[in-house]
Amino acid sequence: MIDKLNASKYRAVYLDNEMYLRITNDNSILISKDNGSVWKKYDTDGVDAKDFANWLLKNDPIPGYSMKEIQRRLRNGAEVKHLVFENGKEMYFVMDGNGVQIELVQPEKIASVLIDGQRMMITSERLPMPISTQMLKSFYNLLVSSNILTKNQAEQDYSERIKHLKENDTIFTVTK
Known part of the structure; x- marks a missing residue:
């Protein structure tokens, strides 16, 4: 699916129970709080790459991706942007020629799904993780409306993902 994302006009897509987020190829951050009907461009603050690397080591020492790879990207000039939301949730965006990587900071764990240039990730508010x-x-649906997947591709990938989660995954529990 990352190949389909890279071929689209978006570099990352995120969804939780409060918002939808898309990052365009020109690194604009668009957010919808009404299920994708209206999109608003958000401004971000720049963050020094070295400060972000130190923050990452302190706050997420065992991330779900290669720490060495993200450090290499930061040393090689990746841009880091930061966005803080009203509810205390924050997002860092690492952007370079390799894509966008989103680091989500939540005061309380929430259920979310994202795909960025590095991975598809699902988070949940408790263990075992209900999704x-x-x-x-x-x-x-967001991937389809963003022209990342066709409806048929989305239906097939969704079916495969649900099957995998129900049959093979010991961390997630699928709920209605």
């Missing part, structure tokens, strides 16, 4: 079929359907 609702409705949230996944909304995420795939």
Whole structure:
């Protein structure tokens, strides 16, 4: 699916119960709080790459991706942007020629789904991690409305993802 994302006009897509987020190829951050009907461009603050690397080591020492790779990207000039939301949730965006990587900071764990230039990631508010079929359907609808996947591709990938989660995954529990 990352190949489809890279071929689209978006570099990352994120969804939680409060908002949809897309990052365009020109690194504009667009957010919708009404399920994708209206999109608003958000401004971000720049963050020094060295400060972000130190923050990352302190706050996410065992991330779900290669720490060495992100440090290499930062040393090689990746731009880091930061956005803070009203509810205390924050996002860091690492942007370079390799794509966008989103680092989500949540005061309380929330259910979310994202795909960026590095991975597809699902988070949940507790263990075992419940993920609702409705949230996944909304995420795939966002991928279709953003022209990242066709409707048929989304339906097929969704079916495969649900099957995998139900049959093979010991961390996630699928809910309605």
